[in-house]
Amino acid sequence: xxxxxxxxxxxxxxxxxxxxxxxxxxxxxxxxxxxxxxxxxxxxxxxxxxxxxxxxxxxxxxxxxxxxxxxxxxxxxxxxxxxxxxxxxxxxxxxxxxxxxxxxxxxxxxxxxxxxxxxxxxxxxxxxxxxxxxxxxxxxxxxxxxxxxxxxxxxxxxxxxxxxxxxxxxxxxxxxxxxxxxxxxxxxxxxxxxxxxxxxxxxxxxxxxxxxxxxxxxxxxxxxxxxxxxxxxxxxxxxxxxxxxxxxxxxxxxxxxxxxxxxxxxxxxxxxxxxxxxxxxxxxxxxxxxxxxxxxxxxxxxxxxxxxxxxxxxxxxxxxxxxxxxxxxxxxxxxxxxxxxxxxxxxxxxxxxxxxxxxxxxxxxxxxxxxxxxxxxxxxxxxxxxxxxxxxxxxxxxxxxxxxxxxxxxxxxxxxxxxxxxxxxxx
Ligand SMILES: *Cc1c(COP(=O)(O)O)cnc(C)c1O
Numbered sequence: 001x002x003x004x005x006x007x008x009x010x011x012x013x014x015x016x017x018x019x020x021x022x023x024x025x026x027x028x029x030x031x032x033x034x035x036x037x038x039x040x041x042x043x044x045x046x047x048x049x050x051x052x053x054x055x056x057x058x059x060x061x062x063x064x065x066x067x068x069x070x071x072x073x074x075x076x077x078x079x080x081x082x083x084x085x086x087x088x089x090x091x092x093x094x095x096x097x098x099x100x101x102x103x104x105x106x107x108x109x110x111x112x113x114x115x116x117x118x119x120x121x122x123x124x125x126x127x128x129x130x131x132x133x134x135x136x137x138x139x140x141x142x143x144x145x146x147x148x149x150x151x152x153x154x155x156x157x158x159x160x161x162x163x164x165x166x167x168x169x170x171x172x173x174x175x176x177x178x179x180x181x182x183x184x185x186x187x188x189x190x191x192x193x194x195x196x197x198x199x200x201x202x203x204x205x206x207x208x209x210x211x212x213x214x215x216x217x218x219x220x221x222x223x224x225x226x227x228x229x230x231x232x233x234x235x236x237x238x239x240x241x242x243x244x245x246x247x248x249x250x251x252x253x254x255x256x257x258x259x260x261x262x263x264x265x266x267x268x269x270x271x272x273x274x275x276x277x278x279x280x281x282x283x284x285x286x287x288x289x290x291x292x293x294x295x296x297x298x299x300x301x302x303x304x305x306x307x308x309x310x311x312x313x314x315x316x317x318x319x320x321x322x323x324x325x326x327x328x329x330x331x332x333x334x335x336x337x338x339x340x341x342x343x344x345x346x347x348x349x350x351x352x353x354x355x356x357x358x359x360x361x362x363x364x365x366x367x368x369x370x371x372x373x374x375x376x377x378x379x380x381x382x383x384x385x386x387x388x389x390x391x392x393x394x395x396x397x398x399x400x401x402x403x404x405x406x407x408x409x410x411x412x413x414x415x416x417x418x419x420x421x422x423x424x425x426x427x
Contacts, residue, residue: 004238006284006364007031007390010325013286013362016388016396022362023287023304024402025373026388027063031282032369036070039274042249046256047267052096054230054275055081057370060387062399063279064088075230075273079106082113096227096273098141098188100163104131111135118188118227122169122176129180138177139186139227142170144207158191170211174221185221186271187212190229194276198244202251204228209259216265225269232277236318236367243277276370283369285309285385289361290340298335300357305339306346307382309365309372313345320366321349329355337363341380373400383408 007028008016016026036051043049052075053067059081064074065088073094074085085095095115099106102120104127110117111132118139119125128134143164158164165173174185189208192200205228212223235242252270260268287304311317321337323329331353339346348365357363376384383403388396409419 004320004322004366006322006324006366008394010362012394013324017288017362020386020388020396020398020402023285023302023308024386024388025308025368026284026286026390026396027058027279027369027399028282028284028390029066030390030392032063032066032279033070035282036067036072036278039245039272039278040071042245043252043270045249045253046270048269050094050269050271051278052094052227052271052273053278054273055084056374057275058279058283058372059084059374060399061087062389062397064090066389067278068094072278075275076110076115077102079109082106082109082115086113093137096139096188096271098190098227098229098273107132116186116225118186119173120163120165122165122173125173125176125180134177134180134182136182137184137186137224138182139188139225140165140170140173140177142167142187142189142208142211144189144191147207164189167211171215171218174215175219178221184224186225186227187215187223188227188229190231190273192231194233195231196233196235196240196243198247198251201228201232201243201248202255205252206255206259209255212265212268213259213263222265223268225271227271227273230272230274230276232274234276234280234367234370236320238320242281278370280367280370283367283372285365285368285372287363287365289357289359289363292357292359297351298333300335300337300363302337302339302348302363304348304365304385305341305380305382306343306348307339307341307376307379308385309348309368310375310377311371312348313343314375319348319368321352321354322364322366323355323357324362324364326355326361331355333357341382343379378408381408 050073052073054075061084068090074090075096075098076082076085077099092114093116097110097115098118100120116137120141141164143158145159208226232243260266287302289300290303291301293299306313333356336347337349386402387400389399
């Protein structure tokens with residue numbers, strides 16, 4: 001079984017908590033950069049390769065700027081995500097706007113920024129033209145429906161998914177967009193999510209290369225860019241293995257040679273929109289054990305809750321837990337590790353074998369770097385935590401401060417002493 005390691009020790013965390021109390025999210029810069037370089041290297045054979053980091057995974061401009069330094073762009077699907085990308089210095093066609101059910105003002109902002117617009121439906125050609133105008137470069141999201149077997153729990157089966165155009169619509173959409181003035185074209189899909197089998201990605205690439213050939217044969221339209229979406233999984237469980245990126249890169253290269261290059265359809269820009277695998281394994285939720293209780297089961301209550309990481313409660317996902325300083329001890333206790341929400345599914349782990357946990361122990365929840373802080377919410381008046389960046393020299397940089405009650409009440413305009421922040425903040 002692979003050991004799941006933490007890039008800091010108890011003494012370092014105790015030092016950090018003198019300035020930044022738990023709970024907090026902390027991201028390992030070196031881990032993120034090394035992984036980013038590995039992904040790029042796997043596709044270095046391509047005439048052009050771009051990873052548009054899916055901003056929703058970890059929408060923090062410091063991390064986006066770090067990824068931009070590694071050559072990444074941004075995959076955005078809302079106004080806020082567009083602004084975050086812009087704040088990080090990512091602009092123009094380094095932005096892929098893969099949105100759905102999009103309001104006109106968001107298309108307008110994306111077009112103003114020069115982003116590549118990736119339309120989710122054939123009817124959006126008219127909507128975009130009417131409200132904003134057809135840009136020179138346009139992409140469409142393909143949903144293969146029952147033409148592609150498989151699918152998985154998070155994204156469901158393609159024919160059940162709300163996204164994209166059918167095959168028939170794809171073949172109509174490009175000539176329609178061309179008639180409205182588009183001259184450059186992209187093709188996008190996203191059919192798998194959190195997938196660990198490398199063959200699925202090669203299969204997706206082949207399906208897309210095949211479709212690019214068919215679009216050219218039937219409409220005469222040449223594709224400039226293909227986007228395989230995201231979906232590379234994270235080995236959340238110790239016994240799981242990360243996706244072999246070199247294998248995927250090599251498989252896609254061979255398919256490219258055969259299906260694109262040999263058919264005169266090169267050069268084709270290869271792009272992806274991975275989010276989860278870029279930051280997920282390199283982020284940790286660090287919490288403190290506040291309480292222990294023994295009733296019909298044994299519980300450890302943390303100062304973090306599902307407002308800091310909702311994946312276990314939402315999907316029943318496994319997130320590995322390390323009790324800092326007790327890494328070498330036997331896992332001879334069984335706990336439900338919980339948060340403080342008045343929601344019985346507010347549990348980070350159920351029936352987990354761990355070393356004995358005492359009050360005050362530092363509990364680290366692994367693989368929280370994607371869809372962790374990002375999915376935060378304020379139910380029960382819980383405040384979102386700080387985000388920290390662990391630098392390669394082991395110094396720590398605050399990249400988002402923790403929310404305060406004043407932040408939480410900022411949208412309320414209710415007269416009365418109870419919400420008078422000046423009295424609350426003195427406490
Ligand atoms: C969520 C999403 C991604 C990123 O998916 P990961 O599983 O994080 O790699 C990419 N593109 C679109 C359109 C998405 O919705």
